[in-house]
Amino acid sequence: MKEFKEIAEWIEARGAVHEIPRVESLPQPGFRMDGADHVSFSTNNYLGLSSHPRMIAAARTGLERYGVGNCESRLLGGDLDIYDQLEQKLAAMKGKDTALLFATGYLTNLGVLSSLVKAGQFARIYGYRARNRHSYAFFTDEYNHVSIREGIRLSGADRLTYRHLDLDHLDSLLAGSSATSKVIVTDGVFSQDGDIAPLPDLLAVAERHDAMVYVDDAHGTGVLGASGGGITEHFGLHDERLICMGTLSKAYGAIGGFVATDRHIGELLRLTCSAYGFTSTLPPDQVYAVSEAIDIVADEPARRQRLWDNQRYFVAAMRDLPYRLVSTTTPIVPVLIGDEARTDHLSALLREAGLHVDSVKFPAVARNQGRLRVILNAGHTRAQIDRLVGVFRDNQDRFLAAA
Numbered sequence: 001m002k003e004f005k006e007i008a009e010w011i012e013a014r015g016a017v018h019e020i021p022r023v024e025s026l027p028q029p030g031f032r033m034d035g036a037d038h039v040s041f042s043t044n045n046y047l048g049l050s051s052h053p054r055m056i057a058a059a060r061t062g063l064e065r066y067g068v069g070n071c072e073s074r075l076l077g078g079d080l081d082i083y084d085q086l087e088q089k090l091a092a093m094k095g096k097d098t099a100l101l102f103a104t105g106y107l108t109n110l111g112v113l114s115s116l117v118k119a120g121q122f123a124r125i126y127g128y129r130a131r132n133r134h135s136y137a138f139f140t141d142e143y144n145h146v147s148i149r150e151g152i153r154l155s156g157a158d159r160l161t162y163r164h165l166d167l168d169h170l171d172s173l174l175a176g177s178s179a180t181s182k183v184i185v186t187d188g189v190f191s192q193d194g195d196i197a198p199l200p201d202l203l204a205v206a207e208r209h210d211a212m213v214y215v216d217d218a219h220g221t222g223v224l225g226a227s228g229g230g231i232t233e234h235f236g237l238h239d240e241r242l243i244c245m246g247t248l249s250k251a252y253g254a255i256g257g258f259v260a261t262d263r264h265i266g267e268l269l270r271l272t273c274s275a276y277g278f279t280s281t282l283p284p285d286q287v288y289a290v291s292e293a294i295d296i297v298a299d300e301p302a303r304r305q306r307l308w309d310n311q312r313y314f315v316a317a318m319r320d321l322p323y324r325l326v327s328t329t330t331p332i333v334p335v336l337i338g339d340e341a342r343t344d345h346l347s348a349l350l351r352e353a354g355l356h357v358d359s360v361k362f363p364a365v366a367r368n369q370g371r372l373r374v375i376l377n378a379g380h381t382r383a384q385i386d387r388l389v390g391v392f393r394d395n396q397d398r399f400l401a402a403a
């Protein structure tokens with residue numbers, strides 16, 4: 001017991017405990033904090049759907065028809081018809097045969113990556129004997145989301161980490177592996193850097209090594225592509241090597257996760273993935289809300305248009321200032337500050353001005369790579385963006401990142 005107290009006090013003494021703001025309402029993108037109005041430049045509610053009247057009406061219908069929660073797991077009496085309908089809609093959106101719903105995006109990565117390797121093991125219970133021994137290896141970008149890293153760890157398979165977006169490094173790791181099933185795993189949009197994985201190039205590498213590609217499209221779904229279909233639509237890709245994962249908690253404004261796959265992988269995951277079958281899943285109101293969100297994204301393209309207009313407006317204004325932007329191709333536009341204390345200091349000044357921007361530092365990113373992770377939103381006004389740029393401008397001499 002004693003070591004927990006000792007470690008907790010040691011960490012606290014070094015100021016390593018991040019202060020987490022407690023909020024009194026959710027960002028739309030305006031919200032209440034410490035009894036005052038603020039504007040969030042950090043919300044994943046990209047299109048403002050979480051408070052859309054159609055979403056609330058849909059959720060209410062689900063609530064009234066089915067009650068508050070599903071107290072059964074999917075494989076034991078809780079397999080509601082509305083799950084199947086939503087899965088079909090998600091699969092169609094991603095151009096895949098089938099989709100599986102999960103309670104959260106985090107659980108999706110944990111569950112799918114850890115059980116992909118278990119198909120043969122499961123079939124052996126029924127007497128299956130593989131002609132050749134299967135061995136699995138995951139090839140993972142160093143900046144992938146923590147749920148990917150945890151899912152791979154749980155699988156027990158080999159994990160080979162390649163340098164961020166370094167396809168030559170990936171290629172050499174694949175060439176050196178003797179695994180019979182190779183899976184490349186990547187974020188679609190990287191959550192701390194905001195850059196987009198070069199999916200066509202990753203697929204070309206995968207083709208050369210007969211590998212699959214698992215893409216976590218948490219930040220792309222509803223945001224990228226001509227109709228919000230995500231990273232695959234953005235690049236115009238349909239490929240049987242692809243497994244597409246997404247969350248329902250960002251642009252879709254609700255909660256949950258999903259993976260869209262070909263028929264065989266989907267069928268096997270329904271059997272082997274305990275995070276799918278042996279836990280209570282989405283409450284019905286969330287299923288109704290997500291289904292409505294997919295329709296709203298299609299019916300109201302003006303929302304995505306506003307999001308991208310705001311993104312371009314912010315990037316153009318920041319280009320006149322001497323800050324370094326980590327990337328400028330998605331609504332996540334991190335402003336590099338470098339030193340952790342200076343990053344926190346500028347974040348505090350922004351907060352005093354009623355603007356909330358996440359301060360992202362070690363260990364979420366490398367040391368001295370502290371950044372203010374600006375996330376643009378469809379609901380931002382030009383005046384709000386001008387205010388944000390104004391604070392950066394007023395403080396540029398004090399907070400510029402060391403080159």
Ligand code: PMP
Nearest residue numbers: 104105106145191216218247249
């Ligand atoms: N993947 C990525 C890339 C993410 O950014 C997140 C959320 N931060 C998740 C997965 C987890 O999604 P959820 O919040 O729905 O569990």
